[in-house]
Amino acid sequence: MTDIIDGNAVATDVREGLGDAIETLSEAGHTPGLATVLMSDDPASETYVSMKQRDCEEVGIESHHVELDPDAPADELYDTVEDLNADDAIHGILVQMPVPDHVDTRRVLRSVRPEKDVDGFHPENVGRLVAGNERFKPCTPHGIQKLFDAYDVETEGAEAVVVGRSDIVGKPMANLFIQKAPFGNATTTVCHSRTKDLAAHTREADIVVAAAGVPGFVTGDMLEEGATVVDVGINRVDADTEKGYELVGDVEYESAEEVAGAITPVPGGVGPMTRAMLLWNTVKAASEQTGVDVTLP
Ligand code: NAD
Known part of the structure; x- marks a missing residue:
């Protein structure tokens, strides 16, 4: 008999398991916040971002969305990330990839504060993963x-x-x-x-x-x-x-x-599971940035 691995069921368990942690953080005045940044009119990217926003709402994570014109100067994206880095209500930042050709992808990945890099793509976080001392697993x-x-x-x-x-x-x-x-x-x-x-x-x-x-x-x-x-x-x-x-x-x-x-x-x-673990990483990020201890599933 082949086991059919049910990702929907395991993802539901993860999301439910995050409930207590989100409640603890929210009661302490630190509702976890995830910012999504979209600089693309690709329908698949738009769908991914809206799914991530919906996922956040369902579990009680505050979702903030920034949408930039794909033809806007690259600086607009770099500046947006800086603003989000400085915003205490935002614990995780996700820039939806791919970004337009005139934007330097590596610069974007580097510019997200490593503590808020819930995708785990910042070079510091990649290095930590390789070294076996990870902050966020992708x-x-x-x-x-x-x-x-x-x-x-x-x-x-x-x-x-x-x-x-x-x-x-x-x-x-x-x-x-x-x-x-x-x-x-x-x-x-x-x-x-x-x-x-x-x-x-x-x-x-x-x-x-x-x-x-x-x-x-x-x-x-x-x-x-x-x-x-x-x-x-x-x-x-x-x-x-x-x-x-x-x-x-x-x-x-x-x-x-x-x-x-x-x-x-x-x-x-x-x-x-990919979607559920983004929520998991965001809750971890919120806990570490605020010093509020939580148990993660
Ligand atoms: P990518 O295009 O960045 O990388 C593909 C890799 O596959 C490359 O390293 C390439 O060397 C290798 N490859 C291509 N053709 C091959 C072949 N014939 N034989 C052996 N290796 C080959 O892709 P990615 O971003 O890693 O995504 C891979 C797939 O996973 C895509 O279909 C993507 O949509 C999907 N994806 C799914 C999830 C999810 O949550 N399920 C998440 C990310 C990506």
Whole structure:
């Protein structure tokens, strides 16, 4: 029997588990606050940001939204981030990526105060993660660790293969796998677009995390019997639906499910966890900035 890993259920647990912490902070006069900054008219980015705002409202986090014209000078974005850095009611800042070409992405990532960098993308926070002394774990790999916890997936001593080496998923996931820490201690291989024989690696893996952004390219014949398969991909493919597309993962679900011991579906697997862990990081940020002690789920 294959375990279908229910990200919606685990995300609901995380969100409910944050309730007491949010209440404690709010009663102390420090309702956690997350600022989202959007400088794009890309519909997907707009959707992501509005989902994040809605998530905040649902759990009692104050959400502040700043929208900038994608053609505005880059300084407007840099100045916005500075203002948010200085605002005591804002504990987390999220600049929705990608930003327009005339904006220096690295400068934006560097300009968010590390204590408010709830995405975990500031170089200081990346360095701390690599050093095993993390402040914020990036939301997607952090959420995947929560799924491992909920479904008793053993990472210690496991062969883990991460497909993809992006700064937001692949690299931090691999870094968490190699930490001498819970949900780490895995023997870790990172595959990417230049990997010569991907299947030779994935077939040896106890855990495969697919984060390449290529629809359905990890198939059942590339997996070891009983492997845990985590599908991070969210890809729009043309389909005969009302919207004219559907969302599919990087894993070909039907064939993979026949072989896997556990698998995350798309949607309803990793996606809801990424959203939940943004709330988690925001509550952690609020607690650390205000000195109000809370217990995190
Ligand atoms: P990215 O485009 O930044 O990186 C993709 C990586 O995959 C690259 O490192 C590349 O080397 C590798 N790659 C590309 N083609 C490959 C191939 N054929 N074989 C092996 N490796 C290959 O992507 P990203 O931002 O990490 O996102 C990856 C996917 O995950 C996308 O579909 C994205 O939408 C999705 N995503 C989902 C969540 C979530 O919460 N579920 C969060 C972030 C990203």
